Amino acid sequence: xxxxxxxxxxxxxxxxxxxxxxxxxxxxxxxxxxxxxxxxxxxxxxxxxxxxxxxxxxxxxxxxxxxxxxxxxxxxxxxxxxxxxxxxxxxxxxxxxxxxxxxxxxxxxxxxxx
Amino acid sequence: xxxxxxxxxxxxxxxxxxxxxxxxxxxxxxxxxxxxxxxxxxxxxxxxxxxxxxxxxxxxxxxxxxxxxxxxxxxxxxxxxxxxxxxxxxxxxxxxxxxxxxxxxxxxxx
Numbered sequence: 001x002x003x004x005x006x007x008x009x010x011x012x013x014x015x016x017x018x019x020x021x022x023x024x025x026x027x028x029x030x031x032x033x034x035x036x037x038x039x040x041x042x043x044x045x046x047x048x049x050x051x052x053x054x055x056x057x058x059x060x061x062x063x064x065x066x067x068x069x070x071x072x073x074x075x076x077x078x079x080x081x082x083x084x085x086x087x088x089x090x091x092x093x094x095x096x097x098x099x100x101x102x103x104x105x106x107x108x109x110x111x112x113x114x
Numbered sequence: 115x116x117x118x119x120x121x122x123x124x125x126x127x128x129x130x131x132x133x134x135x136x137x138x139x140x141x142x143x144x145x146x147x148x149x150x151x152x153x154x155x156x157x158x159x160x161x162x163x164x165x166x167x168x169x170x171x172x173x174x175x176x177x178x179x180x181x182x183x184x185x186x187x188x189x190x191x192x193x194x195x196x197x198x199x200x201x202x203x204x205x206x207x208x209x210x211x212x213x214x215x216x217x218x219x220x221x222x223x224x
Binding site: 004033035041042043045048056091093099100102103107108110 | 145146148150155156157158159160163203205207209210211212213214215216217
C-alpha cells in the first residue's frame, strides 16, 4: 500500500506566477489535509477536505489560496500570484474514515519563490 | 485557543541513554494525540497515536503516555541510538485538525 504521494517535491516559482501542488492520499483514504511549515516555524493547518467537499478551511489565507479534492484524481492546493512569503514546505496528509484517525503524511512539496 | 508546547527544544545525548520528551497542551478537550518524527528535509512519520480515553501506547522502544486532565504527554525512548536523531513533534487532534508543537530536536551521538 503506497503512502501519501506529493508532487512535485520541489517547485520554484517567480513572484506573480501560480503554484499547483498535488497530493494523492493513501489508497482507500477519503480525508485529506494540507499543512504548511514556514522556515523555522511549526506546522500549521490550512484546510481539510473530503471528496468534492471542503470541510474546514479556517487555516487558509483568504486570498490567492484555494484547494480542491475532486471525485477523481489528486487533491490540488493552488496558490495564485505567489509572493516570497509563500516559500515554505507544504505537507499533505490523509486519514481513512475521519479526522480522529491517524493522519499519514506525504514527503512534502518545498516551494521556493524567487 | 489550543496551544501546544514541547520541551526541551533541543536535546543531545550519548547513545544508549533513556530519554523523555515532553508535550503540554492548554485545552484538554482533545480526541487524540499523535507523536511524529521528522527527519531534515523530509516528511513526517507517525510514531504513536493515543486516543483521549487511553493512558499510554507502546511501539518497540517507544512509549507515549497521556494525562488529558493535566494537559501533558510524554514520549519515552529507551536505549537511544544514533538513528533516533530527528525532530520529534507532538500534535493534538482538536476539533477536526491537528495542532502541532514546535518540536524537540534530538541528537544521539555514538
